[in-house]
Amino acid sequence: MPTLAEISAFLATEFPQNKCTVEAVGDAAATVRHPVGFAELRPGGTVSGPVMMTVVDVALYVAILGEIGIVPLTVTTSLNINFLRKPSADRAIIGVCKLLKLGNSLAVGEVSLYSEGVAEPVAHAVGTYSIPRARAELAA
Numbered sequence: 001m002p003t004l005a006e007i008s009a010f011l012a013t014e015f016p017q018n019k020c021t022v023e024a025v026g027d028a029a030a031t032v033r034h035p036v037g038f039a040e041l042r043p044g045g046t047v048s049g050p051v052m053m054t055v056v057d058v059a060l061y062v063a064i065l066g067e068i069g070i071v072p073l074t075v076t077t078s079l080n081i082n083f084l085r086k087p088s089a090d091r092a093i094i095g096v097c098k099l100l101k102l103g104n105s106l107a108v109g110e111v112s113l114y115s116e117g118v119a120e121p122v123a124h125a126v127g128t129y130s131i132p133r134a135r136a137e138l139a140a
Contacts, residue, residue: 001026001066001067001068001069002025002065002066002069002070003025004022004024004025004026006070007022007025007062007065007066007070008021008022010065010070010072011058011062014072018054018058019034019035019054020032020033020034020054020055020058020059020095021033021034022062023094025062025063025065025066026066028063028066028067028098028099028102029063029066029096029097029098029099030059030060030062030063030066030095030096030097031059031094031095031096031097032055032058032059032062032094032095032097033092033093033094033095033116034051034054034055034058034092034093034095035092036051036087036088036089036090036091036092036093041089045089046086046087046089047087047088047089047093047122049081049083051093052081052083052087052093052113052122052123053079053081053125055093055094055095055111055113056079056081056095056097056111056113056123056125056127057076057079057127058095059095059096059097059109059111060076060097060107060109060111060127060129061074061076061129062097063097063098063099063109064099064102064107064109064129064131067099067102067107068102068107068131071131071132073132074107074129074130074131074132075129075130076127076128076129076130077106077128077129077130078127078128079125079126079127079128080125080126080127081123081124081125082123082124082125083122083123084120084121084122084123084124085120085121085122086122087113087115087122087123088115088116088118091115091116091117091118092115092116093113093114093115093116093122094113094114094115094116095111095112095113096111096112096113096114097109097110097111098110098111100126103131104131104133105130105131105133106128106129106130106131107128107129107131108126108127108128108129109126109127109129110124110125110126110127111124111125111126111127112124113125
């Protein structure tokens, strides 16, 4: 299976607009980090929902790729997020993903989001990804 460095290199090449960095991957899990600056804030001084949804999506993608190999056409089919509390406007958003099910055609995982250094989650999400049928051939 791909290493953290290989997944990070893939994301840097194929998804360069993504601001997340991969902190950990493996054992059906992943942790990603998204810096927070002025561009990530919405009126009221909180991190925008689209930024937090991006962190969820990237964390799920990384956890899945860590298990099946680098299969670019693994795509989101659903994503449900619950915003729990206001994230800090001056701390990175950390996404911690755990895969709940990894089948031949679908993967389901949950992601908890945190403001860096704060124990209570700011959001919780569940997502499903579609895995291409020929994933082994695509990863080769």
